[in-house]
Amino acid sequence: SAVIxxxxxxxxxxxxxxxxxxxxxxxQVTMMFWYRQQPGQSLTLIATANxxxxxxxxxxxxxxxxxxxxxxxxxxxxTVSNMSPEDSSIYLCSxxxxxxxxxxxxxxxxxVT
Amino acid sequence: QKEVEQxxxxxxxxxxxxxxxxxxxxxxAFQYFMWYRQYSRKGPELLMYTYSSGNKEDGRFTAQVDKxxxxxxxxxxxxxxxxxxxxxxxxWAGNMLTFGGGTRLMVKP
Numbered sequence: 001s002a003v004i005x006x007x008x009x010x011x012x013x014x015x016x017x018x019x020x021x022x023x024x025x026x027x028q029v030t031m032m033f034w035y036r037q038q039p040g041q042s043l044t045l046i047a048t049a050n051x052x053x054x055x056x057x058x059x060x061x062x063x064x065x066x067x068x069x070x071x072x073x074x075x076x077x078x079t080v081s082n083m084s085p086e087d088s089s090i091y092l093c094s095x096x097x098x099x100x101x102x103x104x105x106x107x108x109x110x111x112v113t
Numbered sequence: 114q115k116e117v118e119q120x121x122x123x124x125x126x127x128x129x130x131x132x133x134x135x136x137x138x139x140x141x142a143f144q145y146f147m148w149y150r151q152y153s154r155k156g157p158e159l160l161m162y163t164y165s166s167g168n169k170e171d172g173r174f175t176a177q178v179d180k181x182x183x184x185x186x187x188x189x190x191x192x193x194x195x196x197x198x199x200x201x202x203x204x205w206a207g208n209m210l211t212f213g214g215g216t217r218l219m220v221k222p
Contacts, residue, residue, distance in 0.1 A: 004156070040121065042201065042212040043157070058209070092156055102147075102210070104156030 002027055002095050004105035012111045013083055020079045021108045023093030028073035033094040034066070037107070043092065049076050083112045116140050119202055119213030128222050132189040136202035136213045139183065143204040143211070146178050148187045151199045151215065160200075161187065192220045 003026040013019050023032065034046040047068055049055040055068040069077045080087050088111050096102040119136045126132055134148075145164055149157035161176040163169045163185075169176045177186040189196055197220050202213040 040214070042115075042117070042119075042214040043203075043210075044212075045209055094156075100147075100159065100162040102159055104158070106154065106156050109154075 001101075002029065002103040004093055004095060004103055006091075006093055006105040006108050008108060009106065010109035010111075012113060014113060015084055017083055018079055018081045019083065019110060020077050021091050021093075023076045023078070023105055025074045025095055029095040029097065030073070031096060032070065032076045033096070034068065034076075034078045035092040035094060035104075037090040037092060039089070046078070046091075080110065083110075085112045088112045114139060115214075116211050117202060117204060117213040120216055121214055123217040123219055125219045125221060126192055128192060128194060128220055130192050130220070132192050132196070132218060132220075134187040134189075134200050134202075134216050134218070136185050137183055138185075138204055140204070140206060140211075141183070142206040144207070145205040146176070146185050147203040147205070147210075148174075148176055149201040149203060149212075151201060153198075157201055189218075192218075194220050194222050196220050 005024045007022045032049045035043045037043045045058050046061045047055045047057045049068050049070040051070045067079045090107040092107045093105040117138045148161040150160050151157040163176050166178050166180045173190045175188040199215040199217045201215040203210045
């Protein structure tokens, strides 16, 4: 199993600012994923982050808005840039080594005013 | 139309009841089917993972897949208040997980 921590757990931010979310895993993993869970909605994959390469973004998500860093095999950051109220959501970090081994962090609850 | 549909609930049942949670999907490419449980202010945790049509049992939980009808179910026997959570179905088509919107379950003592 993998234990994942995220910082911050929640934040309230003003429109137009940026927030960087940190994800720390207790073991080395190749693939890390960032999801968004909007109120009452399902989880939506933002991007996949592999160490040593550029993140791969899903349709509807762009690097300028959600830049990702993956400096090593246990850590990643997601930045939500130039925030608007529509970015209010829970952002979740996930790691996986197989379909039956997908682990999620506790999430970062973001409110943009 | 969403690829994966799931009734959001909430579903409220008395303790000890049998709970049935369901998802329908439209993408025939989905091959693997999962159920996640998410407690309030926590990340999802994997409950069940199935590949083929049929049933898979794990303790009080049974996952059922009907690929011909594009319909999956999760049954919880002898439900407990600790089962109160949001249950998300998820499906894999080779490169990413697609989640349902989740069903909120409340088991009342």
